[in-house]
Amino acid sequence: MPYRETLSTSPSTSPRPRTRGRLLxxxxxxxxxxLMAAAVYGYLVWWKPDADAAAAxxxxxxxxxxxxxxxxxxxxxxxxxxxxxxxxxxxxxEWDRGGGSAPDLWYQLVWQGKTVYESxxxxxxxxxxxxxxxxxxxxxxxGSGTLELGSTLNQGAIVNVEPGQSLEVIVYDSDPLGREHxxxxxxxxxxxxxxxxxxxxxQSQTQAVKRMVLLVTDTDQPVANLLDALGAP
Amino acid sequence: xTGGRAALLGGLLAVAAVTLGLGLVGPCMTVIPKLGxxxxxxxxxxxxxxxPTHYSLLSGINAMRLHGSPGLAALLLVFSVVFPALKLxxxxxxxxxxxxxxxxxxxxxxxxxxxxxxxLDVMVIGLLVIAIKGLPGGSEVVLGWGVYCFAVSVxxxxxxxxxxxxxxxxxx
Numbered sequence: 547m548p549y550r551e552t553l554s555t556s557p558s559t560s561p562r563p564r565t566r567g568r569l570l571x572x573x574x575x576x577x578x579x580x581l582m583a584a585a586v587y588g589y590l591v592w593w594k595p596d597a598d599a600a601a602a603x604x605x606x607x608x609x610x611x612x613x614x615x616x617x618x619x620x621x622x623x624x625x626x627x628x629x630x631x632x633x634x635x636x637x638x639x640e641w642d643r644g645g646g647s648a649p650d651l652w653y654q655l656v657w658q659g660k661t662v663y664e665s666x667x668x669x670x671x672x673x674x675x676x677x678x679x680x681x682x683x684x685x686x687x688x689g690s691g692t693l694e695l696g697s698t699l700n701q702g703a704i705v706n707v708e709p710g711q712s713l714e715v716i717v718y719d720s721d722p723l724g725r726e727h728x729x730x731x732x733x734x735x736x737x738x739x740x741x742x743x744x745x746x747x748x749q750s751q752t753q754a755v756k757r758m759v760l761l762v763t764d765t766d767q768p769v770a771n772l773l774d775a776l777g778a779p
Numbered sequence: 780x781t782g783g784r785a786a787l788l789g790g791l792l793a794v795a796a797v798t799l800g801l802g803l804v805g806p807c808m809t810v811i812p813k814l815g816x817x818x819x820x821x822x823x824x825x826x827x828x829x830x831p832t833h834y835s836l837l838s839g840i841n842a843m844r845l846h847g848s849p850g851l852a853a854l855l856l857v858f859s860v861v862f863p864a865l866k867l868x869x870x871x872x873x874x875x876x877x878x879x880x881x882x883x884x885x886x887x888x889x890x891x892x893x894x895x896x897x898x899l900d901v902m903v904i905g906l907l908v909i910a911i912k913g914l915p916g917g918s919e920v921v922l923g924w925g926v927y928c929f930a931v932s933v934x935x936x937x938x939x940x941x942x943x944x945x946x947x948x949x950x951x
Binding site for chain 1 (some may be wrong): 793795796797799800801803804805842864867868869871872874875876879885889909
């Protein structure tokens with residue numbers, strides 16, 4: 547074998563080729579490391595950014611379908627998820643005169659001339675958020691010991707959509723002496739979209755509501771889908 | 780060692796090196812957490828909590844280090860990153876030594892035996908898949924091509940190791 551011949555002759559004949567050979571051998575050892583580093587570099591610099599961009603595009607294309615308008619004759623959960631008011635009351639007055647704090651917001655839903663839902667109060671804020679579900683943990687733990695998922699969807703009203711009907715959202719600032727009107731919005735029920743409906747308003751003498759996000763969800767969905775729909779960002 | 784065999788070993792080593800590099804940084808696994816009937820609840824109460832998490836081998840090791848398992852992270856780093864890379868370097872060293880007629884180092888023989896340990900990471904991933912699939916709630920683990928690249932690198936490395944071992948002259 548060439549290897550054995552070299553081994554037997556190289557020490558006695560020429561040390562310089564042997565030294566050069568050892569140098570080449572050491573350089574060869576670096577090649578896999580260089581190839582590894584090149585693969586890592588190539589992936590991180592060229593491949594991954596392209597793959598991430600393609601994935602983002604795919605997500606955008608395959609994202610949730612465009613929201614559809616509600617169907618007349620069906621029942622829907624309706625609730626306000628977000629309310630934002632201007633820094634001053636309708637007409638420009640200060641919120642919480644004397645107290646100096648931000649308004650304590652709550653709202654009413656009025657359908658067919660009657661109040662169908664009143665929200666809890668969110669204290670001291672220009673932006674108020676309401677979760678679509680609420681759970682009585684104490685009742686769940688020490689009451690019957692069971693929790694019906696459907697019963698937790700209690701943070702809004704159920705309305706039956708009919709053409710020509712409207713839903714009124716009246717916003718108040720709660721104060722120790724009662725309530726102060728912060729604004730109101732009247733919405734055509736059959737024009738609402740399933741999912742999130744975001745509205746923005748100009749401030750006026752009767753209106754201090756700046757932004758409102760209304761959630762509308764079909765009640766006929768299975769509870770699990772309903773939770774998904776209400777939980778969608 | 781013949782020139783053809785040296786070229787074959789060199790090519791296999793190149794494949795092992797490239798796949799090892801890709802296996803370390805490519806997508807290794809995606810964990811899709813689910814909590815059974817509570818999934819909808821958690822998505823509402825903690826949006827983003829159940830988002831799928833993507834890991835490469837390196838980012839997975841780093842996640843282990845950051846989440847309280849520095850010992851296991853160090854073990855995986857040694858046997859999945861440092862050792863395979865050094866093993867390839869030593870085998871390239873040995874291949875070149877045999878091809879050029881220089882006496883190969885004893886490390887070549889050592890790597891032949893230690894090579895089996897580089898599968899440690901694949902085994903850990905296998906255990907993770909089994910563990911996560913066994914959890915209630917339907918959580919899923921989807922393996923990415925990074926795992927397969929890493930496994931290819933390890934297997935090709937073993938083949939090179941065997942071929943290299945067989946190429947050593949008698950009495951060397």
